Amino acid sequence: MKEIKFSKINISKEDINLVGKIIKSGWLTHGKFTKRFEDKFKKYTKSKYAVSVSSCTAGLHLSCLASGFKKGEEIIVPAQTHTATAHAVEYTGAKAVFADVNKMTGNISLKSIKKNYTKKTKGVIIVHMAGYPCDLQEIIKFCKTKKLVLLEDCAHAVGTKYKKKHVGNYGLTGSFSFYPTKQITTGEGGMVVTNDKKIFNKIKKLKAFGIDKDIKDRKKQGDYDVKFLGYNYRMTDFQAALGINQILNYKKNLEMRHALAKRYLSNLSKIKNIKCMPYSKDCSYFIFQVFCKNRDKILKQLKNLNIGVSVHYSNALPRMSYYKNKYNLNLINYKNSIEYGTENISLPVYPKLKIREVDKICKTITKLV
Template sequence: MKNKKQTDVFGDSSINVPFVVPMITSDDKKSITNALNSRLLTDGPLLKKFETEFAKFTGSKFAIGVSNATSALQLSLLASGIGKGDEVIVPDITFVATANAVMATGATPVLADIEKNDLNISTDSIKSNITLKTKAIIPVHFAGKSCDMKKIVDLARKNNLTIIEDCAHAIGTKYDLKHVGNFGIAGCFSFYPTKNMTTIEGGMIICNSKNLAKYLISCRNHGISRTYAQRFSSGLPWDYDIKQHGYNFRLDEIRSAMGLSQIKKLREWNKKRNNAANYYTSNLKSINGIETPLKTPTSEKHSWHLYVIKIKSSYGITRNILFKKLLKQGIRTSVHYKPLHNFTLYKKKGKSFSSLTNSSVVYDEILSLPLYPDISKKEQDFVINKIKTLQHEHAN
């Protein structure tokens, strides 16, 4: 079966099945145009509306829009009083932003191993890495699958640790019927173009503390005590106070307008992702050497940001060779992620790395397949059939 060639986000015109297709609709474009025509381009009413809708979606009391998920993590860490001399436990397999945000506060990221079965942070590894300097844990809900939050919350309570959830992959993910991001002091979300919904760049923090929300709102805007609207309604817009150090981590009106438009379609998009993931699993699980993701328990909801398979030795060729062969067939795949302990920066700045066995083994096996709401059965069949064919050609 031949697929129609298309140009992917990287400008490659030889692609049959792209890895990701950002969902940008006519409604989004109209919302952006209306925001541009409003003249108030930042710190305006659209941000507040977007925050309100996001809080409703996640079941949280407060949502604070920020420039990206990295700044969301950094602000949440600062709000927890974390800084130089402190340690924060993060998973070894995550995007570098998780650890970078820790380092931006002056604290040290401590790398924990992952669970082989779902690629999330290992609670046993968290426990073994807790020291007198440990102040927080950042669990990352990898690929849209929730971490074992019951065990993590229990560990945090016993050791007086703060939990800040990295929910960059997990808009729509639930654990024990509750949206992730509500188990710690804060949950940090990403609206990068590859995510389940996008504002191009942008992020959101959710929390359930009024005092924390107030701090975050001020800190995202240089520590200024009043919002733009509050300052101008007083008649003396320059009359404000600064009681704390802050940053320019604002989310502007243009991105807020896009977020408001996108969130209306998010449930439907996540449903389509779930259907596509189930289709992959039902057709790939019988292939020798291919390990598909675990079935999601009924008390959880997987948002399927990524669909990650493992290439075992019995498949006949390595993950890297499979990646190259699929690309030759016009199928774009990827790997999420290179373990943090392999990067020079963390070798220099992090603690000594021990017992990261699972992340080291899994890294050589994992492959993320194309997944987006509008992926067609024809496109998925093209991917599935190529994986089957290559296995038959190279089987031991």
């Protein structure tokens, strides 16, 4: 069978030429292209500020630092997510506390946040799993009442809306990922959006060693001070250049994702032994998640048939040795997350994927289940 890839990047020849030009120019980092990409990105999400970073993980780490998380504090994160969400908390010395997720959406719920809340809780990081928006209204209300910092992990969520507003604008920050399988890519890379000027300034400094002045603001060479411990989490200019047209053209990309998701649903929603979420106009459709028993067997068969699929993610974080051993976690508390991890299959969604390829994937899966 002709191969169907799980993901295909969406970069034009012009953009590849632009990367060549930037490299030839010799100005490879903190130049005008990172600024341009930040401007276009914040225009897309309608956020006041955007800071480009070297990855979403870096963005989450800086968000945790700027929120003041530290040793002795607890931050609630979903049990079913990429390890980066929890690692970002742990880098600061604070403790990542896992909350079980909804079995179908994969999203954290207010009920499980409340269950894990203690006097030490200082914040919550939500993930819009597979691009489905979390139920933000009630989570925001709870965080306000308890004076908790809310951060959004938007790694799957370029194009995800909640009540007509782009996600990332509800928490203190929203961190996006531009890893190659994501909706837009810069190789590695990420973006932090915020509507808080103080947090913006802090993250901008934290991502570049804690240096207090941009090159353009220095009166003479080397004229800067360092008042706190910063990192080097910058995105290069040739990476940023790749992102500019992708975000400018994202509306079309998102429309195609929705058309493909609708096709998956019309093929699969009535098939016995397959479960999937109903259509949502607010979802980014980073991937199309289906759930079935015997998942691993089906994955193997799909691979043999040259159909590219993935899993997001196979092992809920409390099953990972690092967290399981460190916090002596009892897996009984993460039943939904573990079930989500063992039953999900991520089907491909990207603008170059053809409707007839979606039909072929659906026909094959229907036969296999």
